[in-house]
Amino acid sequence: MQSLLQSHPHWPAVESIYHRLQAHGYMAFLAGGCVRDALLGVQAHDLDLATNATPEKVESLFSKTVNVGKSFGVMRVLVEGADIEVATFRNDGTYSDGRRPENVVFSSPQEDAQRRDFTVNALFYDLATAQVLDYVEGQKDLKARVLRTVGDAERRFEEDHLRLLRAARFSAQLNFELEPVSFAAVKKMAEKVKSVSGERIREEMTKLLKTEHADHGLQVMKDSGLMKVLFPFRLRKNDWVKNSLATEAWQRLAMFVRSAQGTELVVVLDMLKLSTRDRRAIEDAWKVWQDPQTVLKNSLGKQLQMLAKEGVVFALRILLSEAVEKTAIEFLLAEWKSWQEVLPRPFLNGEDVKGRLTGPAIGVCLDKAFEQQLERQLQSRDEALLWLKKYLERESS
Ligand code: ATP
Ligand code: MG
Numbered sequence: 001m002q003s004l005l006q007s008h009p010h011w012p013a014v015e016s017i018y019h020r021l022q023a024h025g026y027m028a029f030l031a032g033g034c035v036r037d038a039l040l041g042v043q044a045h046d047l048d049l050a051t052n053a054t055p056e057k058v059e060s061l062f063s064k065t066v067n068v069g070k071s072f073g074v075m076r077v078l079v080e081g082a083d084i085e086v087a088t089f090r091n092d093g094t095y096s097d098g099r100r101p102e103n104v105v106f107s108s109p110q111e112d113a114q115r116r117d118f119t120v121n122a123l124f125y126d127l128a129t130a131q132v133l134d135y136v137e138g139q140k141d142l143k144a145r146v147l148r149t150v151g152d153a154e155r156r157f158e159e160d161h162l163r164l165l166r167a168a169r170f171s172a173q174l175n176f177e178l179e180p181v182s183f184a185a186v187k188k189m190a191e192k193v194k195s196v197s198g199e200r201i202r203e204e205m206t207k208l209l210k211t212e213h214a215d216h217g218l219q220v221m222k223d224s225g226l227m228k229v230l231f232p233f234r235l236r237k238n239d240w241v242k243n244s245l246a247t248e249a250w251q252r253l254a255m256f257v258r259s260a261q262g263t264e265l266v267v268v269l270d271m272l273k274l275s276t277r278d279r280r281a282i283e284d285a286w287k288v289w290q291d292p293q294t295v296l297k298n299s300l301g302k303q304l305q306m307l308a309k310e311g312v313v314f315a316l317r318i319l320l321s322e323a324v325e326k327t328a329i330e331f332l333l334a335e336w337k338s339w340q341e342v343l344p345r346p347f348l349n350g351e352d353v354k355g356r357l358t359g360p361a362i363g364v365c366l367d368k369a370f371e372q373q374l375e376r377q378l379q380s381r382d383e384a385l386l387w388l389k390k391y392l393e394r395e396s397s
Contacts, residue, residue: 027051039132048084064079073106118166147179167224172217233261243321260286313333316333320333369388
């Protein structure tokens with residue numbers, strides 16, 4: 001375990017913070033996910049520290065710090081080219097909105113373990129003694145590969161509804177079984193997941209879908225009722241085929257919403273609060289999957305033009321990997337590749353219509369301009385700008 005931690009690129013930074021805190025009489029423990037992962041024999045992404053030094057103290061001891069949430073006791077310390085979270089041991093006070101505690105009280109490691117979501121996430125590693133500190137029998141659950149809430153499951157989910165989704169996400173990430181009492185609590189409270197913000201839902205789903213055992217997490221969501229509340233269309237079909245072509249978050253989300261119907265898609269994309277770019281890419285991919293002919297029935301020129309949309313390219317690649325329309329898509333992608341090398345850059349871009357067009361109208365206008373350019377109706381940027389002026393006049397009248 002020690003050697004795994006030491007091989008982490010942030011280890012030198014952690015050691016340096018630890019030495020400084022210790023020299024001033026404070027404790028420094030690795031905490032949460034990194035301890036869990038090290039015990040499982042996998043490399044953690046982040047090494048997070050917990051200490052009894054207050055955020056003010058942390059700020060004064062290190063020359064470069066970032067205040068992430070001083071009132072919650074969370075600082076980041078920049079040393080040795082790394083950016084390390086240093087959180088003060090705390091009790092989360094009462095929760096009234098199912099989202100965040102009203103007040104926190106700085107406390108001891110024992111109490112800090114109690115505020116954490118799952119036992120396997122509540123372990124510490126004392127850098128002074130190289131010992132794991134376990135106040136919640138987390139190591140036992142880790143061995144049994146069980147995800148169990150710290151303390152009373154219903155109360156913990158009631159406090160923070162995001163934990164409902166985290167239960168599914170960690171089930172997938174760790175490939176652990178959700179312990180029956182915790183599972184029953186998720187099932188009972190599933191409806192409350194509605195209060196979680198779209199951004200957080202998207203974040204958790206993105207993480208879940210990225211894992212090796214995403215299908216397990218999705219099954220937990222289905223069995224517990226979370227799926228019915230958030231993604232009811234998945235009840236018709238909840239299979240998840242991992243596709244190595246889906247490397248970006250939006251691509252995995254696109255695969256996830258593939259089986260949604262038109263109105264369901266709008267609802268889910270609205271909920272997830274995606275960026276305009278990601279949303280458009282997902283919608284474009286979805287349309288291709290609904291009917292590949294929307295692309296393939298067109299003339300080659302038009303097809304090539306449609307490939308300017310990243311969602312369309314992605315959707316076709318996925319279809320190809322599934323051996324759907326193999327000949328047509330292989331041909332098209334090969335044509336596209338050779339065209340890409342000679343295809344001109346569009347004269348107009350989003351900046352040119354900023355503030356004058358919104359939403360889907362932007363794409364419609366820029367597509368039209370590019371089509372004219374490819375057909376050589378427009379020969380320069382100046383001509384394109386003139387065309388745009390007339391186009392906007394026509395649109396507004
Ligand atoms: P990952 O490998 O995905 O980063 P992690 O365990 O580090 O997993 P984070 O979301 O980074 O998870 O949170 C760090 C730690 O903070 C968790 O291990 C857990 O102890 C605690 N924690 C985070 N979010 C919550 C929450 N909503 N409720 C209770 N404890 C939480
Ligand atoms: Mg983490």
